[in-house]
Amino acid sequence: MIIEKQLEWLDCLKEGCQKAQKLSKQILVSFTKRLQETVTPLDFFENGRHTFRGSRMYWSDGQDMVLAGAGAAATYAAGIDNRTLAVETAWKETLEDALIFGDKQVRGTGPVLMGGFSFDPWREKTSLWNNFRQNECIVPQFLLTKKQNNYYLTFSALVNEQTDIDRLYRQMIEKYNELTSKCQERSDAHIEESLNITENEKERWLDIVEKAVTDIKRQAMEKVVLSRTLTVTRETPFDTTEVLERLQEKQSHSFIFAVERGDSAFIGATPERLIKKSGNQIKTMCLAGSIARGKTMEEDKKLGEALLNDEKNLAEHQTVVNMISDVMERLCRSVYKPPAPALYKVKDVQHLYTPISAEANDDITLFAFVDKLHPTPALGGEPKEKAVKWIRENETYERGWYGSPLGWVDSRGDGEFSVAIRSALVKGNTATLFVGCGIVADSDPLSELNETKMKARPMITALGGFE
Numbered sequence: 001m002i003i004e005k006q007l008e009w010l011d012c013l014k015e016g017c018q019k020a021q022k023l024s025k026q027i028l029v030s031f032t033k034r035l036q037e038t039v040t041p042l043d044f045f046e047n048g049r050h051t052f053r054g055s056r057m058y059w060s061d062g063q064d065m066v067l068a069g070a071g072a073a074a075t076y077a078a079g080i081d082n083r084t085l086a087v088e089t090a091w092k093e094t095l096e097d098a099l100i101f102g103d104k105q106v107r108g109t110g111p112v113l114m115g116g117f118s119f120d121p122w123r124e125k126t127s128l129w130n131n132f133r134q135n136e137c138i139v140p141q142f143l144l145t146k147k148q149n150n151y152y153l154t155f156s157a158l159v160n161e162q163t164d165i166d167r168l169y170r171q172m173i174e175k176y177n178e179l180t181s182k183c184q185e186r187s188d189a190h191i192e193e194s195l196n197i198t199e200n201e202k203e204r205w206l207d208i209v210e211k212a213v214t215d216i217k218r219q220a221m222e223k224v225v226l227s228r229t230l231t232v233t234r235e236t237p238f239d240t241t242e243v244l245e246r247l248q249e250k251q252s253h254s255f256i257f258a259v260e261r262g263d264s265a266f267i268g269a270t271p272e273r274l275i276k277k278s279g280n281q282i283k284t285m286c287l288a289g290s291i292a293r294g295k296t297m298e299e300d301k302k303l304g305e306a307l308l309n310d311e312k313n314l315a316e317h318q319t320v321v322n323m324i325s326d327v328m329e330r331l332c333r334s335v336y337k338p339p340a341p342a343l344y345k346v347k348d349v350q351h352l353y354t355p356i357s358a359e360a361n362d363d364i365t366l367f368a369f370v371d372k373l374h375p376t377p378a379l380g381g382e383p384k385e386k387a388v389k390w391i392r393e394n395e396t397y398e399r400g401w402y403g404s405p406l407g408w409v410d411s412r413g414d415g416e417f418s419v420a421i422r423s424a425l426v427k428g429n430t431a432t433l434f435v436g437c438g439i440v441a442d443s444d445p446l447s448e449l450n451e452t453k454m455k456a457r458p459m460i461t462a463l464g465g466f467e
């Protein structure tokens, strides 16, 4: 521990308290320092196991950025109507008077809002997701940002005129020491145990797919994405860090995430980006249309080629391209997309993929993109409102945060939201896995069922099954 750095955080808190007195309001104070001695994001996450259980979050972009948050300095949730913009407005109000110290140039440092939104706020809540609000973004009290090989730690706190600064400071330094201490070897702790896998309401799901096909043929809608759940149990409780570690090991190029609330954790490794914003530079992607990976390179290539030429999958994909392009044309200039989809290969599955880049019009925020894009027809359908209503009325379980925007935004407005698929909600010794697929006029229920089985494999592996 470097003494001068500790004193800097104390000074920041004192300044925050003075400003809170002057303005008679709560002030968000944050302080970022570059870490000389590194603690990996997974160690940081694991170190928070006792003190921060239920308020930890992990998010990796699968490239060069990992964020790990512990504790909540501030929490933002909103009702059903205009929820994305309501969270954004509250966040902007906080930022107006926030005191931000330390290095301000690095993306994903300083006060960062991390969290997500449920798939459909109008869907009735069930006990499955009882630990998760419809939407919730938090500014972590401690945020570890790994950017390439640089590590930054951001402290954040809300202070008011009454805050006992010395006490808060002492408590935070104690927790900081705990979070950044050397982690014991975890791999020994891995539990090899057999899993019990149940496919829930399989027959009923096949009927729902058939009903969707009938409605699509009647032209009630063009496409709808239907999902189902599998329940995976074992004798002993699942361990969030262990699952994250396996995802990180086997699917390091996907967005890897974990959000803990109460004694539940929503975990996954998704290939799908909803939106990334750096300054005015925007990146999004259309990912729809799926086939298995081959057992040999040759088979893999053949399957890929079949997918690239399959009319049903191309049509499913095009629906997504049309909708996302339309949103991009409205909110951006210089929209670029390749003329035809390419393949995106992940563990066990390959997809049709069209990346889109653009330059955002001035004043268009990351939240505005989230608001307009979610759900794309890769997770909802087309037309959006009809498909989401159809899902609400016909799917037999609550999606909760599955298929929803999950990510972060910093005080500069930069950030990224992934689409939370290939995921599971883990609670004790039970994991609920979510898998879905796009249904169009010529969908065959049994092939769709097989597609969802294939999509469940990576998560089952991460829970300790298969391999």
Ligand SMILES: C=C(O[C@@H]1C=C(C(=O)O)C=C[C@H]1O)C(=O)O
Pocket: 225, 227, 272, 287, 288, 289, 290, 351, 378, 379, 421, 422, 434, 435, 436, 437, 438, 455
């Ligand atoms: C809905 C899921 O995946 C989505 C549906 C796809 C499809 O229908 O081909 C492909 C990728 C995702 O956009 C899921 O994995 O649960």
